[in-house]
Amino acid sequence: MLQYCIMGHHTGLPDGGTNGDIAGDGTLHGRLKRKYLGRNDYSAYKNELKIEFPEIEERLKKLFQNHDRESIEKYAFFTRYIFSCLTDADYLDTEKVYSPDIDRELKSDFETAYTLLDEWQTNFPTDTELERARPRLLEQALRNSADSKSISILNMPTGSGKTYCSLKLAFEKIRSSGKKRIIYVIPYTSIIEQTAKFINDIFGNFVNVLQHHSNYSFEPDENASDEEASTAEKLRRSAENWDAPIIVTTSVQFFQSLYHYRSSSLRKLHNMADSVIIFDEVHLLPVKLLQPCLRAIGYVTKYLNSEAIFLSATMPDYSELFRRYMPGCEFSELISDKSDFAYFKKCKYAYLKGADYESVAEKAQGFRSSLIVVNKKKTAAEIYKLLSGNRFHLSAFMTPKHRSDVIEKIRTCLKNEEQVTVVSTSLIEAGVDLDFEAVFREAAGLDSILQSGGRCNREGRNESGSVYIFDTGEKMKGEFEIRTEIVRELLEEGYDISSDAAVREYYERLFKNYYDSIEDNTIYTAGMEFDRIPFRKYAEDFRFISEETVSVVINNCDEANKALQKIRSGGLKYKRELQQYSVSLRIRDEFKTAAEKGTISELSDGVYVLGNNDYYNPETGLDSYVTDDKIFG
Secondary structure, three states: OHHHHHHOOOOOOOEOOOOOOOOOOOOHHHHHOOOOOOOOOOOOHHHHHHHHOOOHHHHHHHHOOOOOHHHHHHHHHHHHHHHHHHHHHHHHHHHHHHOOOOOOOOOEOHHHHHHHHHHHHOOOOOOOHHHHHHHHHHHHHHHHHOOOOOEEEEEOOOOOOHHHHHHHHHHHHHHHHOOOEEEEEEOOHHHHHHHHHHHHHHHOOOEOEEEEOOOOOOOOOOOOOHHHHHHHHHHHHHHHHOOOOEEEEEHHHHHHHHHOOOHHHHOOHHHHOOEEEEEOOHHHOOHHHHHHHHHHHHHHHHHOOOEEEEEEOOOOOOHHHHHHHOOOOOEEEOOOOOHHHHHHOOEEEEEEEOOOHHHHHHHHOOOOEEEEEOOOHHHHHHHHHHOOOOEEEEOOOOOHHHHHHHHHHHHHHHHOOOOEEEEEOHHHOOOOOOOEOEEEEEOOOHHHHHHHHOOEOOOOOOOOEEEEEEEOOOOOOHHHHHHHHHHHHHHHOOOOOOOHHHHHHHHHHHHHHOHHHHHHOOOOOOOOOHHHOEHHHHHHHOOOOOOOEEEEEOOOOHHHHHHHHHHHOOOHHHHHHHHHHEEEEEHHHHHHHHHHHOOEEEEEOOEEEEOOHHHEEOOOEEOHHHOOOOOOO
């Protein structure tokens, strides 16, 4: 274990390799065969260990007494953990030598923050039955959390106040058990800023909140005070090792910080100890990665004194997977009485089999406010052209800044009860707090459909809303098509798609379909010894996002131009600022096609810019011509 960590100190954890590896190989076995002439013999450390720590050998033997899958996975986790401690300590000690005056201390007045969180709750409206149900669910979760296990399941309907409830639970756990930090893990960057703003608005003056994701820039505003600039620099440093009181991050960052081989990622791992970790929209964990993801959560909670909260409105039954991949970890349901869930069933679902886009667009415009959610960016643009009147478009072909501006315009229209029709890709499904009279969702996975339904009659102002599932029969790829086909089966079999029974059946069929893929995703192979673990190879194969993307900057506003000017002046550290004004393109097809057409140019190392702003529509974003492999006449 120590050999892996010491040899990987600068280059990252190596693969174990085999006895047949030669001295030039980068594996553990290969490096052990290198000749270090003139070096001292350090074998005396063995005697020192026997004198100082006589019980260590027996403890390790007991912990790793077998060479089965569970022992190898556990051993690999602890090796990464020790590597995290080693490399972070090295970074920090080096920093102290060369920059002894650096201040890393962040504000962490949890007690005042807890009081402010309580005060914020007093502003909850209680005019309707739905609004009165929210505090009852909160009280039930808090009551049950007193006896909760290391993993708490918080299954609450869309619109019931899950975010606030999870934060309240986390603060209660910090007060009762002395945990050091809260880590809030969110699958989408599109909703991280909203959650972080919610947290900052309540108690940001007393507890610093670290946002760690691709869209966040640590550079302070030009008009920032000295204190604000100092805090921004502290947060930038804390992003290196997550030594912060509250961290809001992505699922990608969190799990790659557990399974990477490089020190730049792994040095965060040891600071996941003594934490309350909230997994928002936990149902969105990639199915094929369920084994490593659940194992990691199990080890962090069982061995590092942390607690986890699983949060979802469409919670899968993970109990069997827990037993297989998290042995010895206890979990508990925080909401046992679900009678209040009825107040959040605010809409009825109907199936429009064989519908086309024209009929959907026409039907949607018959409502005062309606939302159409589709699977592809190109489809969203096509339907938008079919709409008339007060219409809006949302997709990932728009920059984050553009999308935020459009969402605010939509929110204003809804507040003023203006007629409005919105067409969007799935990015609107999670965390976007909008309320429509009717929702139309193209056939997809059950979780996506129910998340879209959560935008319908959200506040229960009408007796009932209408959610229409329309199915053009278009085939999708891979897991998406499998999820969609299961939903088609459930609809044909007469399931109430919004019922608990449908949710259970959906995930049971999905997990059964992927049983082999889930079971095979392990670092272990039969007969593996502890000195042959493929740390690097497994890390390279561990892809939380299956398709890599490249950001292309849209230089169509003053803010984007200013950021680009900084880049041109040699300030690559400002790349993060450009995320708000960029569109992400898939490398294998969209980016490749755009590059071949000459519609993008490379400004500097890894910074790409759209060459002609005529290809960026102020309503629908990037023109599909840029990424379509067909050259239009």
